[in-house]
Amino acid sequence: MTNSAVTATALRVARGGREVLRDVGFAIPRGSVTGLLGPSGCGKTTLLRAVVGVQAITGGAVEVLGRPAGHTALRHKIGYATQNPAVYADLTVAECLRYFAAVLGAGDVDQVLRDVDLLDHADHLVGTLSGGQRGRASLAVALLGSPELLVLDEPTVGLDPVLREDLWTLFHRLAATGTTLIVSSHVMDEAARCDRLLFLRDGRVLADDTPAGLRAETGEQDLEQAFLHLVRSAA
Amino acid sequence: MNPTTTLATARRVLTQLRHDPRTVAMLLVVPTLLMTLLRFVFNDERVFTRTAPALLGVFPFMIMFLVASVTTLRERTTATLERLMTMPMGRLDLILGYAIAFGALAVAQVGIATAVCAWWLGMAVTGSVWTLLVIAVLDALLGMALGLFVSAFASSEFQAIQFMPLFVLPQFLLCGLLQPRDQMGWPLRWLSDVMPLSYAVDALSRVTAGTGFTGAIRTDLLVVAGCVLLALALGAGTLRRQTA
Ligand SMILES: Nc1ncnc2c1ncn2[C@@H]1O[C@H](COP(=O)(O)OP(=O)(O)O)[C@@H](O)[C@H]1O
Ligand SMILES: [Mg+2]
Numbered sequence: 138m139t140n141s142a143v144t145a146t147a148l149r150v151a152r153g154g155r156e157v158l159r160d161v162g163f164a165i166p167r168g169s170v171t172g173l174l175g176p177s178g179c180g181k182t183t184l185l186r187a188v189v190g191v192q193a194i195t196g197g198a199v200e201v202l203g204r205p206a207g208h209t210a211l212r213h214k215i216g217y218a219t220q221n222p223a224v225y226a227d228l229t230v231a232e233c234l235r236y237f238a239a240v241l242g243a244g245d246v247d248q249v250l251r252d253v254d255l256l257d258h259a260d261h262l263v264g265t266l267s268g269g270q271r272g273r274a275s276l277a278v279a280l281l282g283s284p285e286l287l288v289l290d291e292p293t294v295g296l297d298p299v300l301r302e303d304l305w306t307l308f309h310r311l312a313a314t315g316t317t318l319i320v321s322s323h324v325m326d327e328a329a330r331c332d333r334l335l336f337l338r339d340g341r342v343l344a345d346d347t348p349a350g351l352r353a354e355t356g357e358q359d360l361e362q363a364f365l366h367l368v369r370s371a372a
Numbered sequence: 373m374n375p376t377t378t379l380a381t382a383r384r385v386l387t388q389l390r391h392d393p394r395t396v397a398m399l400l401v402v403p404t405l406l407m408t409l410l411r412f413v414f415n416d417e418r419v420f421t422r423t424a425p426a427l428l429g430v431f432p433f434m435i436m437f438l439v440a441s442v443t444t445l446r447e448r449t450t451a452t453l454e455r456l457m458t459m460p461m462g463r464l465d466l467i468l469g470y471a472i473a474f475g476a477l478a479v480a481q482v483g484i485a486t487a488v489c490a491w492w493l494g495m496a497v498t499g500s501v502w503t504l505l506v507i508a509v510l511d512a513l514l515g516m517a518l519g520l521f522v523s524a525f526a527s528s529e530f531q532a533i534q535f536m537p538l539f540v541l542p543q544f545l546l547c548g549l550l551q552p553r554d555q556m557g558w559p560l561r562w563l564s565d566v567m568p569l570s571y572a573v574d575a576l577s578r579v580t581a582g583t584g585f586t587g588a589i590r591t592d593l594l595v596v597a598g599c600v601l602l603a604l605a606l607g608a609g610t611l612r613r614q615t616a
Contacts, residue, residue: 152616189458193614207614212460223455227388239380240459262391278455 142167142202142286142317143188149196150183156340157183161197163335163345165319170312172331173321174364180340181321182220185288188319189217202285213241216279220290222271223278226264230255230274233263234281243282252307253277254300269295276304287311287318293327305330325361336364343367374465381461381469385443386476399439399477403431403485408493417494424495425504425576426549432482432512433569434540440474440519441532444607448523457613467608470520471513478512499579503589507579510596511572515540517603524610543569548577568599 143165150158157180165171173181186192187199190207199206202214224233234246250256253273258266263274276292287308293301305327308318312332320331328334329348336343344351344367352358355366389396407424414420447453456466486505489495497504522539526532546556546564553564553574564570575592582589 186454191454191457191614193616209460212458215458217455217458219451219455221451223451225384225388225452227391228384229391232384232387236380236384237455237459240377240456240461242376242460275451 140166141200143319144200145184145187145197146199147197148184148187148194148199150180150187150192151195152183158187159340161337161340161342163342165317165333165335167317168312168315169332170308170318170320170330171333171335172328173319173335173337174325174328175323175337175343177323179337181323181337182290184337185217185290185319185321189215189288213282214285216281216284216287218272218276218279218287218289218292222275224263224271224274227262229260229262230266230277231259233274234277237278238281241282245281245283249277249280252280254303269297269300272296273300283316285316287316289318289320291321291323293320293322325364328360328364334360336367338368338371343371373468374460374462377461378465378469378472381466382472382476385470385473388443389473389477395439396477399435400481400484402435403428403481404488406431407485407489411489411493417496420493421496421580423549424489424493425497425580426547426573428482428485428489428504429508429511429572429576430544430547430549430569431485432478432508433515433572434536434544435481436474436478436512436515437519437540438533438536440470440516441523441526441535442529444470444520445523445526445529445532448611449527453611454615457611463608463611463613464605466611467520467604471516471604474516475509475513478509478516482508482512497580499582500585503579503585504576507572507575507589507593507596510593510600511569513600514568514572514596514603517600517607520607521603521610524607543567546570547573549573568596571595 141164146162148158148161161184173184175181183192187194188201188206201211204211234250238244238246250259253276255270255273255277258270263271272292279287279289293304308320312318333347334351335345348360351360351363355363357363357366407427410427411420482505486508490497490501518539522535523532526535546560546567547569553561553570556564571592575589578586578589
């Protein structure tokens with residue numbers, strides 16, 4: 138268990154009087170890229186919020202880097218990019234990054250802007266950026282201070298294919314240095330890029346395996362087909 | 373409490389305002405414009421002197437209430453607050469950062485309005501202009517602190533603006549400006565006694581009429597300052613690390 142960066146056991150979450158996560162359990166190994174995949178509304182954001190400790194849970198437990206999720210000691214160690222970019226529209230990209238860097242006591246603003254390819258937009262107001270650029274600014278905030286765990290909620294939505302490729306290269310480079318990444322997506326074509334996959338459907342874990350393991354189990358080469366296979370056999 | 377994150381937050385809020393020069397201009401000029409208008413409505417320096425000091429406290433109170441509630445509501449309803457709550461950021465540090473930024477703005481706002489009233493519009497102050505300034509800044513801070521607090525109960529900017537008539541106008545009606553407080557019936561008198569703006573206006577009237585920094589003024593100031601701190605603490609309490 139100490140090998141895992143994140144473990145969830147019998148996790149339950151109710152939102153707005155409805156059970157959104159039901160009996161969710163998984164373990165995420167350190168130094169890997171785990172894809173959290175599933176259709177819109179299946180509970181991905183809720184699950185990621187539980188991991189970073191801002192989601193009130195109704196049952197079960199989440200342990201992150203050896204401590205309960207939300208523990209004070211974790212606040213320096215987790216980078217989180219929310220689904221809606223968490224950046225101030227009325228600041229420039231650099232001002233925004235410098236603020237969060239001051240809060241974290243981190244000093245690598247230029248480096249993270251280079252990582253997300255926004256260095257030449259550092260002096261632009263966030264409010265004038267495109268949606269994809271805003272998302273990358275928010276991702277840059279998550280990278281500040283080289284956190285041990287990166288929780289990224291749909292970081293590649295709306296990006297052009299070249300940039301998407303660059304970001305996935307960055308994710309794997311970080312994982313190679315020991316960072317653990319959880320990356321959510323509602324499009325299956327990102328699945329093949331992950332070391333491990335967590336398929337979520339209607340608040341339940343459908344599969345927690347490597348891409349190769351899923352292909353072997355379902356007999357499907359295409360991971361989208363594998364997902365459909367699992368949905369049908371669960372029904 | 374962490375002074376680094378508090379000051380970083382204050383600087384960030386002021387930088388945000390710097391990118392919005394129209395809002396800053398309105399913040400700095402509107403109270404002065406209103407006081408000038410009032411001066412010509414009365415068209416009489418003595419009548420103006422009787423009302424102006426109290427309004428010097430009331431206008432910044434209202435304006436700061438609005439600005440602070442909308443700004444913090446924006447922080448609450450966008451993802452930035454959720455993000456900050458996952459960082460080493462104390463809730464009180466965040467609120468104090470806002471308080472410092474808006475407090476600096478309040479000093480400028482009230483300073484300009486007081487100077488214009490005293491030197492151009494003929495407001496005669498028997499007591500100390502500095503005491504008057506301190507009280508007016510405290511009033512603005514009170515408005516800001518209440519605005520921060522009530523933004524927790526609004527889920528849209530529309531609602532936040534509606535809190536102004538609800539939280540601010542009753543205080544304005546009962547603070548003794550329209551009708552002396554000791555001539556009100558007991559229910560109104562009692563309500564007026566529990567509203568912090570009443571103490572601010574009492575103190576302002578005492579300064580204008582009286583001589584020095586009396587014990588009564590000190591008591592009024594302590595009540596207002598206490599309410600500012602209470603509202604800030606309540607505001608910090610309404611920020612939740614975990615939400616449903
Ligand atoms: N603030 C909220 N209050 C009540 N229900 C919510 C809230 N946010 C999300 N939900 C519900 O929780 C379910 C899962 O949402 P979410 O975790 O955002 O899914 P995903 O990220 O996979 O699209 C959805 O049915 C959604 O309607
Ligand atoms: Mg989502």
